Amino acid sequence: MDKNTTNLDKKAISYAAPLSSVVSLLPIRKPDASCIQRSNGIVSITTTPRNGQWAYGKIPRMFLLYVQTLIREDSPMVDAANKTVHLDDTFSAFCEHSGIPVNGRREQVTQMLENLGGTVIQVTNWFENENGKTVHDAINILVADHTHICFDRNSKEYLKGSYIRFSEPMWNILNENPVPLSREIAFNLGNSARALDIYQWLARRTYYIGKPVTIPWDNLQMQFDSAETPPHKFRERFKKALRLVQDNWPELRVEVFPDGVKVYPCRKSLESKQRATKGIPMPKSTTQPTKTDVKPNGNPF
Numbered sequence: 001m002d003k004n005t006t007n008l009d010k011k012a013i014s015y016a017a018p019l020s021s022v023v024s025l026l027p028i029r030k031p032d033a034s035c036i037q038r039s040n041g042i043v044s045i046t047t048t049p050r051n052g053q054w055a056y057g058k059i060p061r062m063f064l065l066y067v068q069t070l071i072r073e074d075s076p077m078v079d080a081a082n083k084t085v086h087l088d089d090t091f092s093a094f095c096e097h098s099g100i101p102v103n104g105r106r107e108q109v110t111q112m113l114e115n116l117g118g119t120v121i122q123v124t125n126w127f128e129n130e131n132g133k134t135v136h137d138a139i140n141i142l143v144a145d146h147t148h149i150c151f152d153r154n155s156k157e158y159l160k161g162s163y164i165r166f167s168e169p170m171w172n173i174l175n176e177n178p179v180p181l182s183r184e185i186a187f188n189l190g191n192s193a194r195a196l197d198i199y200q201w202l203a204r205r206t207y208y209i210g211k212p213v214t215i216p217w218d219n220l221q222m223q224f225d226s227a228e229t230p231p232h233k234f235r236e237r238f239k240k241a242l243r244l245v246q247d248n249w250p251e252l253r254v255e256v257f258p259d260g261v262k263v264y265p266c267r268k269s270l271e272s273k274q275r276a277t278k279g280i281p282m283p284k285s286t287t288q289p290t291k292t293d294v295k296p297n298g299n300p301f
Contacts, residue, residue, distance in 0.1 A: 013270065014186045015068040015178035019043075020061075021204040024197045024224045025121060027056040031226070040223040042126045050118030058193045059100055059112040065186055065196075066098035067164075068178055083145075083171040087162035091151035094162075099187040110149045117144030117164055141169040179204045182269045185248045194241035197224060202245065202252065203269050216260040 019025065023038045023045055035048040049055065067085050070078050077086045088094040091109070095102045100109060124138040146165040150157040166174065181203050189195040201223075205213075221227070221234045239256055246252050249272050253264035 012183040013069070014065050014181045014183040015072045016065055016181055016200045016203075017068060017173050018176055018179055018204070019045075019123065019173055020064065020197075021179045021200040022223075026060055026116075026119075026193075027054065028193045028197075028225075030054050030056050033226075036226060038223060040219070044124045044126070046122040046124075048120045048122070049115060050120070053111075053115045053118060055112055055116035055119050056193075057112070058190055058196065059109055060116040061193055061196050062099045062186075062190055063113060063116065065181070068174055069183075071174055072178055082165060083168065084163050084165040087149070087164075089161070094151065099183075099190045101191060106151055110151065113149050113164070114147050117147035119143045139169060141173070142167045143170050180270055182249075182272060185245075185269055185272070188248045189244060192241055192244055194224070194237060195244040198238070198241050199245045199249070199269070202249075202254070202263065205263055206252070206266055206268060209263060209265055212262055212264045214257070214260045214262045220261060 022043055023040045025038070025045060025047060027036050027047070031054060034052070035046050037044065037046050039045070070085055071080075078084075079086070088097055091106045092102065094100070095109075119142075121141045121143070122138055123141065124136050126134060126136045143166065144164050145167050147163075148157070148160060149162045149164070150160070151162065152158055179200060181200065185199060186196065189199055217231065217235060220238060221229065221231065224238065225234045238261075242254065242256070242261075246254065249269050251267035251272050252269070253266040255262040255264075
Protein backbone atom coordinates (compact mmCIF):
# COMPACT_ATOMS: atom_id res chain seq x y z
CA MET A 1 0.00 0.00 0.00
CA ASP A 2 1.62 3.21 -1.19
CA LYS A 3 1.16 5.98 1.34
CA ASN A 4 3.65 8.47 -0.05
CA THR A 5 2.42 12.02 -0.25
CA THR A 6 2.33 14.66 -2.91
CA ASN A 7 1.16 18.25 -3.14
CA LEU A 8 -2.00 18.37 -5.21
CA ASP A 9 -3.26 21.22 -7.33
CA LYS A 10 -4.88 24.04 -5.40
CA LYS A 11 -8.13 23.17 -7.20
CA ALA A 12 -8.05 19.65 -5.74
CA ILE A 13 -11.47 18.34 -4.85
CA SER A 14 -12.80 16.85 -1.64
CA TYR A 15 -16.12 15.07 -1.49
CA ALA A 16 -19.00 15.01 0.97
CA ALA A 17 -21.93 12.63 1.30
CA PRO A 18 -25.14 14.19 -0.06
CA LEU A 19 -26.93 13.51 3.23
CA SER A 20 -24.43 15.63 5.19
CA SER A 21 -25.07 18.54 2.82
CA VAL A 22 -28.81 18.32 3.45
CA VAL A 23 -28.82 18.12 7.24
CA SER A 24 -26.20 18.34 9.99
CA LEU A 25 -25.55 14.72 11.03
CA LEU A 26 -23.34 15.32 14.07
CA PRO A 27 -23.48 17.82 16.95
CA ILE A 28 -21.14 20.79 17.11
CA ARG A 29 -20.46 20.28 20.81
CA LYS A 30 -21.04 17.35 23.14
CA PRO A 31 -24.79 17.33 23.82
CA ASP A 32 -26.39 16.87 27.18
CA ALA A 33 -28.93 14.51 25.63
CA SER A 34 -29.31 10.88 24.61
CA CYS A 35 -29.78 11.78 20.93
CA ILE A 36 -30.09 14.74 18.55
CA GLN A 37 -32.67 15.39 15.86
CA ARG A 38 -32.35 17.45 12.68
CA SER A 39 -34.67 17.94 9.70
CA ASN A 40 -34.73 19.58 6.29
CA GLY A 41 -37.88 19.29 4.24
CA ILE A 42 -38.92 15.64 3.93
CA VAL A 43 -35.67 14.36 5.46
CA SER A 44 -35.14 14.00 9.19
CA ILE A 45 -32.36 12.32 11.14
CA THR A 46 -31.92 11.11 14.68
CA THR A 47 -28.31 10.57 15.76
CA THR A 48 -27.61 8.37 18.77
CA PRO A 49 -24.19 7.59 20.30
CA ARG A 50 -23.12 4.24 21.70
CA ASN A 51 -23.19 4.34 25.50
CA GLY A 52 -23.30 8.13 25.43
CA GLN A 53 -19.91 8.35 23.69
CA TRP A 54 -20.55 11.21 21.27
CA ALA A 55 -18.68 11.98 18.05
CA TYR A 56 -18.89 15.75 17.69
CA GLY A 57 -17.08 18.82 16.40
CA LYS A 58 -14.50 19.15 13.64
CA ILE A 59 -12.65 15.82 13.92
CA PRO A 60 -15.37 13.41 12.69
CA ARG A 61 -16.47 15.87 10.01
CA MET A 62 -13.00 16.22 8.50
CA PHE A 63 -12.55 12.46 8.79
CA LEU A 64 -15.72 11.75 6.81
CA LEU A 65 -14.63 14.20 4.08
CA TYR A 66 -11.26 12.44 3.96
CA VAL A 67 -12.81 8.98 3.71
CA GLN A 68 -15.28 10.08 1.04
CA THR A 69 -12.45 11.57 -1.00
CA LEU A 70 -10.27 8.46 -0.72
CA ILE A 71 -13.22 6.37 -1.94
CA ARG A 72 -14.01 8.72 -4.82
CA GLU A 73 -10.37 8.88 -5.95
CA ASP A 74 -9.93 5.08 -5.94
CA SER A 75 -7.15 5.29 -3.38
CA PRO A 76 -5.22 2.06 -2.68
CA MET A 77 -6.02 2.78 0.99
CA VAL A 78 -9.59 1.72 0.21
CA ASP A 79 -10.58 -1.95 0.28
CA ALA A 80 -13.98 -1.64 -1.39
CA ALA A 81 -14.69 -5.38 -1.32
CA ASN A 82 -14.60 -5.31 2.48
CA LYS A 83 -16.04 -1.78 2.86
CA THR A 84 -12.81 -0.83 4.67
CA VAL A 85 -10.68 2.32 4.60
CA HIS A 86 -7.12 2.12 5.93
CA LEU A 87 -5.57 5.16 7.57
CA ASP A 88 -2.10 6.64 7.41
CA ASP A 89 0.77 4.96 9.27
CA THR A 90 1.50 7.94 11.53
CA PHE A 91 -0.69 10.38 13.42
CA SER A 92 1.03 13.41 11.89
CA ALA A 93 0.50 12.09 8.35
CA PHE A 94 -3.13 11.33 9.08
CA CYS A 95 -3.75 14.85 10.39
CA GLU A 96 -1.92 16.41 7.44
CA HIS A 97 -3.88 14.47 4.83
CA SER A 98 -7.29 14.65 6.49
CA GLY A 99 -7.06 18.33 7.40
CA ILE A 100 -7.64 17.59 11.09
CA PRO A 101 -5.74 20.25 13.06
CA VAL A 102 -2.40 18.81 14.13
CA ASN A 103 -2.70 20.42 17.55
CA GLY A 104 -5.41 17.89 18.39
CA ARG A 105 -4.29 15.32 20.93
CA ARG A 106 -3.71 11.85 19.55
CA GLU A 107 -5.84 10.21 22.21
CA GLN A 108 -8.69 12.65 21.58
CA VAL A 109 -8.66 12.03 17.84
CA THR A 110 -8.51 8.26 18.34
CA GLN A 111 -11.43 8.33 20.78
CA MET A 112 -13.51 10.57 18.52
CA LEU A 113 -13.07 8.22 15.54
CA GLU A 114 -14.01 5.23 17.70
CA ASN A 115 -17.08 7.13 18.92
CA LEU A 116 -18.03 7.88 15.31
CA GLY A 117 -17.84 4.20 14.44
CA GLY A 118 -20.39 3.35 17.15
CA THR A 119 -22.84 6.10 16.18
CA VAL A 120 -26.28 5.18 14.85
CA ILE A 121 -28.06 7.53 12.45
CA GLN A 122 -31.74 6.98 11.77
CA VAL A 123 -32.78 8.58 8.47
CA THR A 124 -36.47 9.14 7.83
CA ASN A 125 -38.03 10.34 4.57
CA TRP A 126 -41.60 11.60 4.65
CA PHE A 127 -43.66 11.45 1.46
CA GLU A 128 -47.16 10.97 0.10
CA ASN A 129 -48.13 7.60 -1.37
CA GLU A 130 -50.36 7.02 -4.38
CA ASN A 131 -53.42 7.43 -2.15
CA GLY A 132 -52.32 10.82 -0.92
CA LYS A 133 -51.51 9.57 2.57
CA THR A 134 -48.37 10.74 4.35
CA VAL A 135 -46.05 7.85 5.11
CA HIS A 136 -42.45 7.57 6.16
CA ASP A 137 -39.55 5.32 5.29
CA ALA A 138 -36.89 4.93 7.98
CA ILE A 139 -33.51 3.21 8.07
CA ASN A 140 -31.13 2.80 11.01
CA ILE A 141 -27.49 3.17 10.03
CA LEU A 142 -24.65 2.03 12.25
CA VAL A 143 -21.62 3.92 10.98
CA ALA A 144 -19.07 1.10 11.30
CA ASP A 145 -19.02 -2.63 11.89
CA HIS A 146 -15.46 -2.46 13.23
CA THR A 147 -12.86 0.19 14.02
CA HIS A 148 -9.19 -0.27 14.77
CA ILE A 149 -7.48 3.05 15.40
CA CYS A 150 -3.96 3.03 16.84
CA PHE A 151 -1.24 5.60 16.17
CA ASP A 152 0.90 4.63 19.17
CA ARG A 153 4.13 3.10 17.83
CA ASN A 154 4.81 1.55 21.25
CA SER A 155 1.65 -0.51 21.14
CA LYS A 156 1.41 -4.01 19.66
CA GLU A 157 -1.88 -2.92 18.14
CA TYR A 158 0.02 -0.43 15.98
CA LEU A 159 1.40 -3.29 13.86
CA LYS A 160 -2.12 -4.12 12.67
CA GLY A 161 -2.52 -0.66 11.18
CA SER A 162 -5.47 1.68 11.61
CA TYR A 163 -8.65 1.12 9.66
CA ILE A 164 -12.41 1.40 9.80
CA ARG A 165 -14.81 -1.12 8.29
CA PHE A 166 -18.09 0.58 7.52
CA SER A 167 -21.52 -0.99 7.75
CA GLU A 168 -23.21 -1.74 4.45
CA PRO A 169 -25.82 1.07 4.75
CA MET A 170 -23.11 3.61 5.63
CA TRP A 171 -20.90 2.35 2.80
CA ASN A 172 -23.80 2.87 0.42
CA ILE A 173 -24.18 6.46 1.63
CA LEU A 174 -20.47 7.09 1.16
CA ASN A 175 -20.70 5.75 -2.39
CA GLU A 176 -23.70 7.80 -3.48
CA ASN A 177 -23.11 10.66 -5.91
CA PRO A 178 -21.00 12.90 -3.67
CA VAL A 179 -20.98 16.66 -3.32
CA PRO A 180 -17.70 18.06 -4.68
CA LEU A 181 -16.02 20.64 -2.44
CA SER A 182 -12.91 22.73 -2.76
CA ARG A 183 -10.33 20.90 -0.65
CA GLU A 184 -8.65 24.22 0.03
CA ILE A 185 -11.81 25.77 1.44
CA ALA A 186 -12.64 22.65 3.47
CA PHE A 187 -9.16 22.61 5.00
CA ASN A 188 -9.27 26.32 5.76
CA LEU A 189 -12.59 25.83 7.58
CA GLY A 190 -11.27 22.81 9.47
CA ASN A 191 -11.30 24.57 12.84
CA SER A 192 -15.03 25.33 12.68
CA ALA A 193 -17.47 22.43 12.62
CA ARG A 194 -20.40 24.78 12.07
CA ALA A 195 -18.70 26.49 9.13
CA LEU A 196 -17.98 23.09 7.56
CA ASP A 197 -21.66 22.15 7.79
CA ILE A 198 -22.73 25.46 6.28
CA TYR A 199 -20.16 25.17 3.48
CA GLN A 200 -21.32 21.66 2.51
CA TRP A 201 -24.92 22.84 2.46
CA LEU A 202 -24.20 25.93 0.35
CA ALA A 203 -21.93 24.04 -2.04
CA ARG A 204 -24.87 21.81 -2.91
CA ARG A 205 -27.61 24.44 -2.69
CA THR A 206 -25.94 26.92 -5.05
CA TYR A 207 -25.70 24.26 -7.77
CA TYR A 208 -29.46 23.88 -7.89
CA ILE A 209 -30.90 27.37 -7.61
CA GLY A 210 -31.59 29.49 -10.67
CA LYS A 211 -32.95 32.43 -8.70
CA PRO A 212 -32.56 33.77 -5.15
CA VAL A 213 -34.03 31.62 -2.38
CA THR A 214 -34.78 32.71 1.20
CA ILE A 215 -34.57 30.10 3.95
CA PRO A 216 -36.34 31.08 7.20
CA TRP A 217 -34.37 31.05 10.43
CA ASP A 218 -36.68 28.42 11.93
CA ASN A 219 -35.91 26.05 9.06
CA LEU A 220 -32.18 26.65 9.39
CA GLN A 221 -32.27 25.94 13.11
CA MET A 222 -34.07 22.63 12.52
CA GLN A 223 -31.41 21.74 9.94
CA PHE A 224 -28.30 22.78 11.86
CA ASP A 225 -29.10 22.97 15.58
CA SER A 226 -31.43 21.83 18.33
CA ALA A 227 -34.74 23.36 19.31
CA GLU A 228 -33.33 23.92 22.82
CA THR A 229 -30.86 26.53 21.55
CA PRO A 230 -32.29 30.06 22.01
CA PRO A 231 -33.07 31.43 18.52
CA HIS A 232 -30.97 34.56 19.02
CA LYS A 233 -27.98 32.41 20.02
CA PHE A 234 -28.41 30.19 16.97
CA ARG A 235 -28.58 33.18 14.63
CA GLU A 236 -25.50 34.73 16.19
CA ARG A 237 -23.48 31.53 15.85
CA PHE A 238 -24.76 30.84 12.34
CA LYS A 239 -23.85 34.32 11.11
CA LYS A 240 -20.36 34.08 12.60
CA ALA A 241 -19.74 30.73 10.87
CA LEU A 242 -21.24 32.02 7.62
CA ARG A 243 -18.73 34.89 7.61
CA LEU A 244 -15.91 32.32 7.76
CA VAL A 245 -17.35 30.57 4.71
CA GLN A 246 -17.68 33.90 2.87
CA ASP A 247 -14.07 34.82 3.72
CA ASN A 248 -12.88 31.64 2.01
CA TRP A 249 -15.43 31.66 -0.82
CA PRO A 250 -15.56 35.35 -1.75
CA GLU A 251 -17.88 34.81 -4.73
CA LEU A 252 -20.58 33.37 -2.48
CA ARG A 253 -23.68 35.58 -2.50
CA VAL A 254 -25.66 35.28 0.70
CA GLU A 255 -27.56 38.00 2.55
CA VAL A 256 -28.81 37.87 6.12
CA PHE A 257 -32.23 39.34 6.91
CA PRO A 258 -34.39 39.40 10.05
CA ASP A 259 -36.62 36.67 8.61
CA GLY A 260 -33.92 34.40 7.22
CA VAL A 261 -30.96 33.92 4.90
CA LYS A 262 -31.18 34.70 1.17
CA VAL A 263 -28.99 32.61 -1.13
CA TYR A 264 -28.26 33.82 -4.67
CA PRO A 265 -26.88 31.94 -7.68
CA CYS A 266 -23.12 32.49 -7.73
CA ARG A 267 -19.77 31.20 -8.89
CA LYS A 268 -19.37 27.66 -7.60
CA SER A 269 -16.86 27.03 -4.84
CA LEU A 270 -14.78 24.77 -7.13
CA GLU A 271 -14.27 27.76 -9.40
CA SER A 272 -13.56 30.18 -6.56
CA LYS A 273 -10.38 32.20 -6.43
CA GLN A 274 -9.87 31.64 -2.72
CA ARG A 275 -8.18 34.37 -0.73
CA ALA A 276 -6.15 31.96 1.36
CA THR A 277 -3.77 29.44 -0.19
CA LYS A 278 -1.82 26.51 1.17
CA GLY A 279 -0.61 23.13 -0.04
CA ILE A 280 -3.18 20.38 0.38
CA PRO A 281 -1.40 17.00 0.47
CA MET A 282 -3.17 13.68 0.14
CA PRO A 283 -1.91 10.12 -0.07
CA LYS A 284 -0.47 9.37 -3.50
CA SER A 285 -2.50 6.74 -5.29
CA THR A 286 -1.00 4.00 -7.43
CA THR A 287 -4.08 4.12 -9.63
CA GLN A 288 -5.53 6.95 -11.65
CA PRO A 289 -8.19 8.90 -9.74
CA THR A 290 -11.67 8.72 -11.17
CA LYS A 291 -12.58 11.70 -13.28
CA THR A 292 -15.27 13.98 -11.98
CA ASP A 293 -18.09 15.33 -14.07
CA VAL A 294 -17.60 18.90 -12.89
CA LYS A 295 -18.28 21.37 -15.69
CA PRO A 296 -18.37 25.16 -15.55
CA ASN A 297 -22.17 25.26 -15.84
CA GLY A 298 -22.99 21.66 -15.00
CA ASN A 299 -24.34 19.73 -12.08
CA PRO A 300 -21.83 17.17 -10.79
CA PHE A 301 -24.16 15.39 -8.37
